[in-house]
Amino acid sequence: MTVSVWQEMPDPIQVEHDDVVIGAGIVGAYTATLLRERGRDVALVDARFPAAGASGRNAGFVLTSQREPYPMLIEQVGRETAREIMNMVRENVLRMRSLANHFDVPLEDGAAHLAETHADARELEGWVRALEADGATVDFSYKDPYGSSGYVAMMQIENDFMVQPARLTEAIAASSGATLYDHNEVYAIEPAGECLLVHGRRAHIRCRKVYVATNGYGCDLHPYLRRIVRPVRGQITVTTPVEPLINVAGITENHYFRQFPDGRLFIGGARAFFEAQEYTAEDAITPDLHVNLVNYLRLWFPGVDFEVERQWAGIHGFTPDRRVAVGSFPNEKRIVFAVGFSGYGNSIGLVAAERMVALALDGRDPGPLSAARFT
Numbered sequence: 309m310t311v312s313v314w315q316e317m318p319d320p321i322q323v324e325h326d327d328v329v330i331g332a333g334i335v336g337a338y339t340a341t342l343l344r345e346r347g348r349d350v351a352l353v354d355a356r357f358p359a360a361g362a363s364g365r366n367a368g369f370v371l372t373s374q375r376e377p378y379p380m381l382i383e384q385v386g387r388e389t390a391r392e393i394m395n396m397v398r399e400n401v402l403r404m405r406s407l408a409n410h411f412d413v414p415l416e417d418g419a420a421h422l423a424e425t426h427a428d429a430r431e432l433e434g435w436v437r438a439l440e441a442d443g444a445t446v447d448f449s450y451k452d453p454y455g456s457s458g459y460v461a462m463m464q465i466e467n468d469f470m471v472q473p474a475r476l477t478e479a480i481a482a483s484s485g486a487t488l489y490d491h492n493e494v495y496a497i498e499p500a501g502e503c504l505l506v507h508g509r510r511a512h513i514r515c516r517k518v519y520v521a522t523n524g525y526g527c528d529l530h531p532y533l534r535r536i537v538r539p540v541r542g543q544i545t546v547t548t549p550v551e552p553l554i555n556v557a558g559i560t561e562n563h564y565f566r567q568f569p570d571g572r573l574f575i576g577g578a579r580a581f582f583e584a585q586e587y588t589a590e591d592a593i594t595p596d597l598h599v600n601l602v603n604y605l606r607l608w609f610p611g612v613d614f615e616v617e618r619q620w621a622g623i624h625g626f627t628p629d630r631r632v633a634v635g636s637f638p639n640e641k642r643i644v645f646a647v648g649f650s651g652y653g654n655s656i657g658l659v660a661a662e663r664m665v666a667l668a669l670d671g672r673d674p675g676p677l678s679a680a681r682f683t
Contacts, residue, residue: 310528311495311509321511325351325487328506329519330494330529333363334473334653335646336521337481339661343519346669350486351513353506355493355525358481362523362653364474365622367544367564367576369419369557370404372397372465375630375650377431378438384629389676391442393631396659396677398444401467403658408471411479416470416566419557420453421463428561429461436463453556457608470557470566473654489513497529497643504642517668520645521661523653524589524625530643536633536682537625537648539589544576544622545601547614554609563604573614575601593619626650628682632660634667635679644668645679 327343329336332354340352354360374381374397382390408415423429429450436448445466452459481488492508497518499505506513520526524539549571557566563577578600579586585594598619605612627633627648637643646664649657656677666672 311493315493315509317510320508321489322514323351323511324514325349326515327351327517327519328353328504328513328515329486329521330354330506330526331361331521331523332358332477332481332488332490333361333521333523334359334477334480335363335523335649335657335661336519337477337484338658339519339521339646339665340484340486341480342661342665344485346665350484351489351506351511351515352481352484352486353489353492353494353508353511353513355491357490358488359474359477361525362542362622362624362649363477365544365620366473366542366651366654367557367566367574368470368473368654369468369559369564370401370471370654371419371468371559371652372401372444373421373655374652377435379431379434382438385676387442393656393676394439394442394444397655398467400656400659401469404471404476404654405467405469407480407658408469408476411476411483413476413479414472416557417468418464419468419470419559421465422453422459422558422560423461424459424560426460432461432463439465453558454554454609459558459608464556471654494526494529499640516642518643519664519668520643520647521664522625522645523647523649524623526647530637532637533645533647536627536679538587538627540579540624540626540650541586541588541590541592542576542579542622542624542651543586543593543597543601544574544620545598545616546618547573547605548617550612550614553612563601565605572617573605573612575605577601578604589623591621591623593621624649624651632656632677633679633682634660634663634674634677636667642668646677
């Protein structure tokens with residue numbers, strides 16, 4: 309984000325920490341936790357507050373998958389690398405579940421990848437075969453999990469679940485041991501001798517290393533980030549309560565939905581139909597996309613009477629290949645980043661944070677998550 313000269317506090321706080329983590333979403337909060345475990349004095353900085361961005365605006369799906377179906381991932385990177393990425397995702401999902409249990413954050417087991425057509429079902433079967441060949445436990449059947457909605461087939465991957473993402477992020481941030489500087493938009497990072505100086509709206513922080521965990525935001529911090537991450541808007545509609553209808557969360561090629569315990573229906577997606585308007589960092593809802601979401605519910609769950617209760621938008625970060633990028637700034641290795649989760653931060657964000665910390669403190673290559681693939 310940018311900050312005008314009028315917005316900066318007249319006398320910004322002048323402080324010093326070992327490390328500054330920019331972005332208090334789930335990746336930034338977990339990064340701060342990892343750094344504190346290493347004995348570092350950490351500042352956790354956010355333009356607004358913990359979970360204000362995508363971590364508090366997503367669907368809460370914690371899935372053993374990435375943006376592209378697993379067979380497509382294999383085509384992109386080869387079997388060995390795809391298997392390595394999937395093992396990271398499986399580890400991440402288990403760690404997310406462990407954290408949710410530790411912090412007593414509500415979760416719901418299960419999520420179903422759905423086939424709307426027989427062609428979709430054949431693709432799901434290919435996905436199942438590829439996952440099973442690489443050690444995943446998958447359940448596939450030619451049935452509609454909702455009884456008579458019309459879905460042709462479903463696939464469920466072991467350990468997938470739903471979580472309250474904002475509460476989990478807030479809990480991780482609060483327990484991290486880092487000093488939080490909220491409402492502190494960062495507008496510049498500059499060398500200051502052996503240190504770095506992080507300029508924020510209300511605090512200027514001298515530090516040794518900087519960790520950028522802004523996902524789709526923060527491209528103004530360095531031109532290099534503009535080359536590898538693009539802000540993309542996601543939108544969600546929530547309805548008034550209805551009778552029990554969706555016993556397991558569903559994911560199709562273009563939509564995802566679930567039903568809360570209180571009966572409200574939740575649906576997101578449809579970006580593919582409105583791509584030109586959704587490649588933006590503007591946090592705003594667009595009526596045409598929400599009409600699509602509502603119409604989708606009415607088409608697949610006919611006869612259900614509901615009204616729209618709430619709509620919101622969230623900004624994701626997409627890389628060109630739809631996979632997270634972990635790396636450092638050219639000519640400034642003291643600034644590292646993990647950005648561009650492409651809507652799957654809950655699935656690989658913790659492991660990406662771990663790789664980012666290992667890069668900064670140990671010089672360890674991030675492997676298949678490395679941003680070097682874009683140079």
